[in-house]
Amino acid sequence: MGLVSTPATVLKTYEYSETSKILRLLTRDHGLCSAIAKGARRPRSRFGGLLEPFSDGVATFYVKEGRELHTLSGFELRRERQALGRELVRYAGAGLLTEIALRFASSEPDRELFEQLGRSLDRLVAQNGAVETAVLEETWRLIVRLGFAPALDPCSGCGRSPAPDETTHFDLVGGGIICDGCRRESAALSLKALAPRARTELALLVAGAADATVLETIRFQRNLLRDFIAYHLADHRPLNSFHFLEQRLG
Ligand SMILES: [Zn+2]
Incomplete structure (x- = not known):
């Protein structure tokens, strides 16, 4: 399926490794998804503080057939709550x-x-x-x-x-x-x-x-x-x- 963009709400986040986060997202176009935000825990991450629970935004991620965990490439914040x-x-x-x-x-x-x-x-x-x-x-x-x-x-x-x-x-x-x-x-x-x-x-x-x-x-x-x-x-x-x-x- 490749790269997709969809409105999404962050339901939950988990720390993953020293530098990354795993997100559980409810998305408009792909239902419930998991995505890894690589480097999100680094101080100067491009994701900054965007990836907090209850935030809405447009998530862009790579979807691989048969994989449950997608790779987040961007998150454009719409509403932080x-x-x-x-x-x-x-x-x-x-x-x-x-x-x-x-x-x-x-x-x-x-x-x-x-x-x-x-x-x-x-x-x-x-x-x-x-x-x-x-x-x-x-x-x-x-x-x-x-x-x-x-x-x-x-x-x-x-x-x-x-x-x-x-x-x-x-x-x-x-x-x-x-x-x-x-x-x-x-x-x-x-x-x-x-x-x-x-x-x-x-x-x-x-x-x-x-x-x-x-x-x-x-x-x-x-x-x-x-x-x-x-x-x-x-x-x-x-x-x-x-x-x-x-x-x-x-
Ligand atoms: Zn009765």
Whole structure:
């Protein structure tokens, strides 16, 4: 394929040898890629400080058929997003988004996924108040985009839509809600009670409609998201970045 140029977001960097860095990139045209930036750790490298996590730019690299690690020849910075580093909740949220993308994006190009991640990171930079709501909402947006949307209506047992004031249960394994009647007959073990307010706020988050709402059930929402990710996306283990986020939030 030879030399290619594509818009790209730096998800993660690793030091490699004394002088180089390996980058994990989400690119618009080539999906998830790894590239080595030779000499990037030298003081006078042409890459300078460009290759930091959450940065956007146009990456140019040599693609060799059958090789997983490409050689970066240039990176034209478009957006650095270093402001994320000035506040730990924003930084932790951006780390959560990039960790999920790193694990679940594929090498197939997905332009919408690439653009969505960029918009989510921009939102975390710019969000004015309700930062934790924004982190939870953008994380759900990414999960939905990756194909793991939870089913919040109707009940996955009987197919009935619950009344607005009805307490239901969230079935972590099934990835959806179940009503109280079905819960009594079901053998599902990983249920969390979902009070009406919690169900309403979860629906806002999953639909991307929470905006800057200060959620009454924010701690519940955070725990539910953590457990959902652990069940569905991370082999039953919480993600490192989620742990980091929880520590920042206390
Ligand atoms: Zn039911």
